[in-house]
Amino acid sequence: MTDVNPIKRWTAKRKASVVMDIFKSKTTAAEVARQYDLTVSEIEGWVDEAQRSMENGFRARPKDVREQYESELRETKEALGEAHLQIYALKKFRRLLDEDESS
Structure with a gap:
């Protein structure tokens, strides 16, 4: 039986926390999707967005x-x-x- 933790509103801070756990290999997109009743593609979208934001942050003159x-x-x-x-x-x-x- 899966333990689904419904979160009504996914703030930027919550998404960042989940993405950081994925980056640190503490969890996977599939595990997060199962845990919070989301789709894997939603979680992967957050990861992609975070990567783009990080790339911009590393630029010489980030916008x-x-x-x-x-x-x-x-x-x-x-x-x-x-x-x-x-x-x-x-x-x-x-x-x-x-x-x-x-x-």
Whole structure:
């Protein structure tokens, strides 16, 4: 009989604790999945996410999530502004052509 420990909310701290136990070979993803009635793929997803985060932490200049988001948002706004200017210019050019043709 399996001892299932239902946890209603998996906080980042709880996930990190489980992942650290897996990294230290204290347990396996399969054992954790059985113990907490989760799927192995969920646990492996946590492990993958932790590995990506660690890789970012080891970089010479790690970017935090907020910095990455702000950078992507800034680039998106710039692209949107450029697209808006192109549309405005094309509409103006079209009006000028229409006026020229009707003259």
